Amino acid sequence: MSFRRHKSQCEEAHNPWEREPKKPRCSREVIQKLENSNLMRQKFNVYPQNLHLDIYTKKAALKASPSVVSLESHSGEGVILQSSGVIIENVNTCSIVLTSANLLKCFTSRNFEADDVKVIVHLSSGRSLNGQIEAYNFYYNIAAIKIQSDTQLPTASLVQLKDAITVDPCKLHVDVTLVPHLSSFDLVPGDAVIALGRFIEPYDIMVAPGEFRLVFLFYF
Numbered sequence: 001m002s003f004r005r006h007k008s009q010c011e012e013a014h015n016p017w018e019r020e021p022k023k024p025r026c027s028r029e030v031i032q033k034l035e036n037s038n039l040m041r042q043k044f045n046v047y048p049q050n051l052h053l054d055i056y057t058k059k060a061a062l063k064a065s066p067s068v069v070s071l072e073s074h075s076g077e078g079v080i081l082q083s084s085g086v087i088i089e090n091v092n093t094c095s096i097v098l099t100s101a102n103l104l105k106c107f108t109s110r111n112f113e114a115d116d117v118k119v120i121v122h123l124s125s126g127r128s129l130n131g132q133i134e135a136y137n138f139y140y141n142i143a144a145i146k147i148q149s150d151t152q153l154p155t156a157s158l159v160q161l162k163d164a165i166t167v168d169p170c171k172l173h174v175d176v177t178l179v180p181h182l183s184s185f186d187l188v189p190g191d192a193v194i195a196l197g198r199f200i201e202p203y204d205i206m207v208a209p210g211e212f213r214l215v216f217l218f219y220f
């Protein structure tokens with residue numbers, strides 16, 4: 001064997017300049033989740049009113065934020081949907097999260113069974129808990145998810161809105177002082193409202209100020 005041929009075989013066997021391809025640090029599922037979260041953040045930041053909040057909006061959002069969670073649902077097929085919800089009930093270590101039924105709608109194209117869907121709930125601290133689908137209604141677009149925790153979780157203070165809405169400006173109440181734990185609450189067109197949500201990783205709170213309006217739908 002010639003020296004040149006022996007040298008060529010040695011270089012092929014071991015080349016110090018070659019490096020093994022780096023393995024991805026994140027799975028495809030994690031990368032897809034981060035891309036969806038980044039896309040959601042970009043869409044949310046398009047509206048200037050979501051970025052420049054007054055002090056009253058910030059205080060209200062800060063008070064309610066501990067009970068706001070983020071959720072993601074997926075099946076064995078790897079389909080992932082993200083949503084937000086709020087903890088409305090807490091009995092010992094069992095809590096109920098109220099969220100949108102859109103979290104489950106992608107599974108209606110096939111035979112839908114609750115056991116086929118895995119729901120993960122992310123708390124404000126970033127802690128993740130497995131969720132169990134308790135109930136859902138696609139007509140009203142609501143779903144209830146049960147989670148189990150070793151500690152009691154903060155819950156939102158809910159009040160019942162009065163069915164009767166006063167539309168005569170002369171009869172509107174001037175006093176808008178909010179009293180906690182009311183049994184009912186008046187909400188009239190023009191009142192300021194706040195929509196809350198939570199991102200997935202890094203689990204920031206989403207605050208979108210708005211205005212309550214009446215929308216009439218006509219079906220022909």
